[in-house]
Amino acid sequence: MISNKAKKQIDAWVVKYPEGHQSSAVMEALKIVQAENDNRLTSDTIQAVADYLAMPGIAAAEVATFYENYNHKPVGKHTIRFCHNISCMLNGSDELITHLENKLGVKTGEVTPDGLINVKKVECLGACVGAPMFQIGDQYYENLTADKIDEIVDGLK
Amino acid sequence: MADIEIEIDGNSINAKAGEMLITVTDREGISVPRFCYHKKLSIAANCRMCLVDVEGAPKPQPACSTPIADGMKIHTQNEKAKASQKAVMEFLLINHPLDCPICDQGGECELQDVAMDYGSDVSRFTEGKRIVADSDIGALIQTDMTRCIHCTRCVRFGAEVAGIMEMGGTGRGEDMKIEPFLTEGIQSELSGNMIDVCPVGALTSKPFRYELRSWQMNAVSNVARHDLVGSNIITQTYKGKVKRIVAKDNESINETWISDRDRFSYEGLSHENRLLSPQIKVEGTWKEVEWNVALDFAIRGLANNVINTHQSDKLGALASNTATLEEFHLLQKILREIGSENIDHRLNVKNLDHAISLESNIKLLGLEGIDHALVIGSNLRLEQPMISHRLRKANLSGASIDVINAMAFDFNYRLNSENIISPNQTAATLAGVLKSVLGNAHIEVPDYLVDIEVSDIAMQLADKLSQSNNSVIVLGEHIVNNPQASSIANLVSEIAQHTDSTTLNVSATANSMAANMAGFVPGKDGLDVNAMLAADLKAYILLDVYPQYDFHHSVQAVEALSSDDTFVISLNSFKDDAVAQYSDVLLPIASFYETSGSHVNVEGEVQSFAAAVNAPSDTKPAWKVLKVLADLLELPGFHYADSAQVTSEIMHQSHKQHAHNESIDVKVKRGINVIWQKSPYAVDVLSRHATSLQATNIGQINSASMNKATAKKLEVALGDEYLGVPVAINEAVANNCVFVNANHSTGVQS
Numbered sequence: 009m010i011s012n013k014a015k016k017q018i019d020a021w022v023v024k025y026p027e028g029h030q031s032s033a034v035m036e037a038l039k040i041v042q043a044e045n046d047n048r049l050t051s052d053t054i055q056a057v058a059d060y061l062a063m064p065g066i067a068a069a070e071v072a073t074f075y076e077n078y079n080h081k082p083v084g085k086h087t088i089r090f091c092h093n094i095s096c097m098l099n100g101s102d103e104l105i106t107h108l109e110n111k112l113g114v115k116t117g118e119v120t121p122d123g124l125i126n127v128k129k130v131e132c133l134g135a136c137v138g139a140p141m142f143q144i145g146d147q148y149y150e151n152l153t154a155d156k157i158d159e160i161v162d163g164l165k
Numbered sequence: 166m167a168d169i170e171i172e173i174d175g176n177s178i179n180a181k182a183g184e185m186l187i188t189v190t191d192r193e194g195i196s197v198p199r200f201c202y203h204k205k206l207s208i209a210a211n212c213r214m215c216l217v218d219v220e221g222a223p224k225p226q227p228a229c230s231t232p233i234a235d236g237m238k239i240h241t242q243n244e245k246a247k248a249s250q251k252a253v254m255e256f257l258l259i260n261h262p263l264d265c266p267i268c269d270q271g272g273e274c275e276l277q278d279v280a281m282d283y284g285s286d287v288s289r290f291t292e293g294k295r296i297v298a299d300s301d302i303g304a305l306i307q308t309d310m311t312r313c314i315h316c317t318r319c320v321r322f323g324a325e326v327a328g329i330m331e332m333g334g335t336g337r338g339e340d341m342k343i344e345p346f347l348t349e350g351i352q353s354e355l356s357g358n359m360i361d362v363c364p365v366g367a368l369t370s371k372p373f374r375y376e377l378r379s380w381q382m383n384a385v386s387n388v389a390r391h392d393l394v395g396s397n398i399i400t401q402t403y404k405g406k407v408k409r410i411v412a413k414d415n416e417s418i419n420e421t422w423i424s425d426r427d428r429f430s431y432e433g434l435s436h437e438n439r440l441l442s443p444q445i446k447v448e449g450t451w452k453e454v455e456w457n458v459a460l461d462f463a464i465r466g467l468a469n470n471v472i473n474t475h476q477s478d479k480l481g482a483l484a485s486n487t488a489t490l491e492e493f494h495l496l497q498k499i500l501r502e503i504g505s506e507n508i509d510h511r512l513n514v515k516n517l518d519h520a521i522s523l524e525s526n527i528k529l530l531g532l533e534g535i536d537h538a539l540v541i542g543s544n545l546r547l548e549q550p551m552i553s554h555r556l557r558k559a560n561l562s563g564a565s566i567d568v569i570n571a572m573a574f575d576f577n578y579r580l581n582s583e584n585i586i587s588p589n590q591t592a593a594t595l596a597g598v599l600k601s602v603l604g605n606a607h608i609e610v611p612d613y614l615v616d617i618e619v620s621d622i623a624m625q626l627a628d629k630l631s632q633s634n635n636s637v638i639v640l641g642e643h644i645v646n647n648p649q650a651s652s653i654a655n656l657v658s659e660i661a662q663h664t665d666s667t668t669l670n671v672s673a674t675a676n677s678m679a680a681n682m683a684g685f686v687p688g689k690d691g692l693d694v695n696a697m698l699a700a701d702l703k704a705y706i707l708l709d710v711y712p713q714y715d716f717h718h719s720v721q722a723v724e725a726l727s728s729d730d731t732f733v734i735s736l737n738s739f740k741d742d743a744v745a746q747y748s749d750v751l752l753p754i755a756s757f758y759e760t761s762g763s764h765v766n767v768e769g770e771v772q773s774f775a776a777a778v779n780a781p782s783d784t785k786p787a788w789k790v791l792k793v794l795a796d797l798l799e800l801p802g803f804h805y806a807d808s809a810q811v812t813s814e815i816m817h818q819s820h821k822q823h824a825h826n827e828s829i830d831v832k833v834k835r836g837i838n839v840i841w842q843k844s845p846y847a848v849d850v851l852s853r854h855a856t857s858l859q860a861t862n863i864g865q866i867n868s869a870s871m872n873k874a875t876a877k878k879l880e881v882a883l884g885d886e887y888l889g890v891p892v893a894i895n896e897a898v899a900n901n902c903v904f905v906n907a908n909h910s911t912g913v914q915s
């Protein structure tokens with residue numbers, strides 16, 4: 009379930025923690041395993057990570073369900089992580105999210121039929137100066153407007 | 166820690182520096198509301214219900230996680246404290262469904278109680294409440310997760326006490342849920358304690374669902390008799406029926422916990438298989454009769470078969486090891502007054518010439534303080550849950566634990582070493598340990614050890630024992646039918662002596678300590694159980710015996726007891742076909758919780774209890790039946806007004822310890838060994854009839870485990886049965902060993 013390559017990557021994290029505390033690497037391990045499994049986690053993959061780090065499955069599941077960066081449902085090729093926390097909200101993120109949903113024809117949490125895009129609401133990404141904002145991959149897009157969103161989304165392949 | 170003085174609500178109070186404030190207020194009887202705090206669990210401080218005002222602190226402080234310091238001034242009742250408590254209460258109730266009228270916890274709910282004191286009568290919350298889907302977590306615990314207040318007591322109980330983290334908090338914020346990860350149901354043998362720790366109605370007893378309100382029931386203290394601990398319990402009864410069992414605190418016995426077996430076995434009491442009326446067998450057919458008729462019939466049978474013919478040595482008495490101390494005493498007294506020494510309770514032992522004799526000389530509480538343990542032949546967690554729990558505590562505070570078993574079991578703590586050794590080699594291995602121990606102490610080795618080769622394993626085990634200051638050797642049930650059982654016990658005792666270790670003998674369970682205390686073993690010239698069955702006795706008195714479960718030689722037992730000229734009086738709490746086949750008279754007796762009596766636990770503590778309910782229908786407590794039998798037989802010295810008088814008689818007499826087999830045989834044996842254990846929830850007749858217990862994962866355990874090589878030798882494979890039990894191929898079993906955990910009766914064991 010976890011490839012040898014992924015195991016090596018996880019091991020590199022495990023050694024950073026004191027012996028016997030390998031479970032401290034759970035966040036990275038989940039990330040690594042998610043990346044090689046269509047960008048999402050299932051109970052099987054979570055259990056596999058837990059087994060690999062000798063921790064209870066539920067403890068890994070607690071982490072996996074707490075953080076926004078783990079996906080539990082199928083996702084598109086691109087995930088648009090739309091901030092809807094206070095600064096962004098005050099600057100109109102709610103309306104913009106609705107705009108985006110209408111444009112894509114799917115709600116947050118769903119994937120476009122072509123499997124290309126899904127939208128996820130997330131909490132503050134620390135870019136309040138540029139609110140409203142979203143993130144695609146490693147890239148932040150700030151000071152969003154409806155037009156700007158159309159342009160960005162049309163450019164996604 | 167230094168003594169300091171603090172002030173709470175204007176009163177000065179002495180306490181230890183660094184204690185948590187809530188410990189002090191609890192000790193002083195000052196009430197501080199709380200949900201997440203539990204004295205046996207780690208501090209989470211997540212509910213904030215315990216907020217109090219500490220002078221000088223800008224914000225109110227949680228009493229459960231505020232260490233006290235000299236001169237601290239605390240207010241638990243001033244305006245600031247009250248306002249914070251009220252605010253938290255209101256916050257907690259936002260998402261609580263307030264469905265008390267249909268909630269099983271109603272009337273015994275911490276949330277309800279605290280809300281009475283701190284809640285407001287009108288809710289300001291008009292928004293929608295969240296709803297959480299329930300998880301099916303097995304046959305014992307009912308979940309209503311919408312009621313959960315996220316105190317995480319159940320989560321911490323699993324992680325910290327049960328040793329298996331099964332529940333967890335997933336999601337975050339408003340979407341947070343307490344749930345198990347996978348839906349296989351709860352695995353822990355202590356899971357029922359989650360019901361006790363849950364402050365609300367999120368986790369309640371499934372068998373008790375929608376039965377009654379707590380205030381409708383009577384609560385009677387009692388003692389559980391399923392294992393060697395004698396956990397203290399409270400039986401809650403209604404109209405003469407036990408309706409629920411909860412744990413009773415007793416720090417030195419069971420702390421605040423009880424095993425699921427102790428908590429849920431009561432369900433068996435109302436099983437349709439209960440034997441409810443006296444019956445006699447006339448010309449091969451059973452007839453229900455009045456008690457006096459049945460007793461007369463019994464007496465006449467005894468008179469005809471043994472007493473009048475002056476063959477009192479042709480009378481035998483056998484009892485299951487769940488009987489009470491008083492029952493053991495009265496039955497052995499009857500036999501001895503009549504003149505028979507054929508008395509035994511060790512029904513499951515194959516060869517009593519090699520019976521284990523080993524004293525336990527450590528207290529349950531003492532187990533927590535050990536620094537090393539060697540466990541031999543036991544699946545402790547499932548067999549003696551509370552003893553395992555104490556060892557786990559010791560382990561968590563640093564004790565190392567070595568194991569010698571015939572199969573790898575699921576220990577819920579980290580073992581120093583787990584040595585899976587064929588039963589044929591157990592004695593030889595321990596001989597190696599002893600030799601090595603003697604070597605460490607520069608003591609000359611006795612002759613029988615000279616040729617022993619000390620394996621690496623033996624050396625490591627020995628070194629650990631020699632180096633530890635406070636070690637214990639635990640001898641378990643799996644050794645009972647080892648062909649070298651007595652040698653193993655004697656080796657253990659030698660090793661313990663030379664390493665200053667204590668010993669804990671858990672090889673016979675339930676109330677077997679009481680049987681020994683009452684002298685319920687053959688006396689001089691008396692026959693043991695196996696000898697009795699071979700000796701063609703003319704009459705038996707049997708106390709709650711179920712041959713297909715209880716005897717090692719079950720086929721021979723049924724045969725011997727069924728012989729035409731053997732008169733069998735059976736005192737039973739449940740019906741059983743085999744019992745009906747061989748008995749001549751059936752006397753229905755009270756089961757657990759329906760009789761007064763005593764349990765003797767592994768440390769020798771005698772715990773007496775009263776009946777929680779009356780014996781149902783026509784059944785009678787066995788001690789009364791035995792007393793009346795004695796009176797009718799005109800035996801002297803049976804004038805007791807209550808069972809307590811029997812108990813005190815026992816306390817004033819002592820049975821001399823009779824000789825045991827002192828020889829030590831250390832040769833490695835050949836052949837295949839079968840370790841036959843009843844499944845953890847099939848150990849006695851009551852748990853076998855407890856339907857919810859039987860439906861759990863542990864209740865379902867029913868397998869003859871062996872490795873591939875052994876299976877090949879025995880010519881069985883997966884899908885076959887071995888001795889009537891489904892074969893499981895498992896490389897965790899030692900070579901040449903079959904480990905059976907059977908949850909049903911079998912007629913083929915030999």
Ligand code: SF4
Pocket residue numbers: 312313314315316317318319320343362363364365367368
């Ligand atoms: S289920 Fe009960 S014990 Fe567990 S977190 Fe919820 S309220 Fe607390």
Ligand code: FES
Pocket residue numbers: 091092093094095096097131132133134135136139141
């Ligand atoms: S609130 Fe959106 S980035 Fe901070």
Ligand code: FES
Pocket residue numbers: 198199200201202209210211212213214215216227228229230
């Ligand atoms: S009891 Fe102190 S915060 Fe919960």
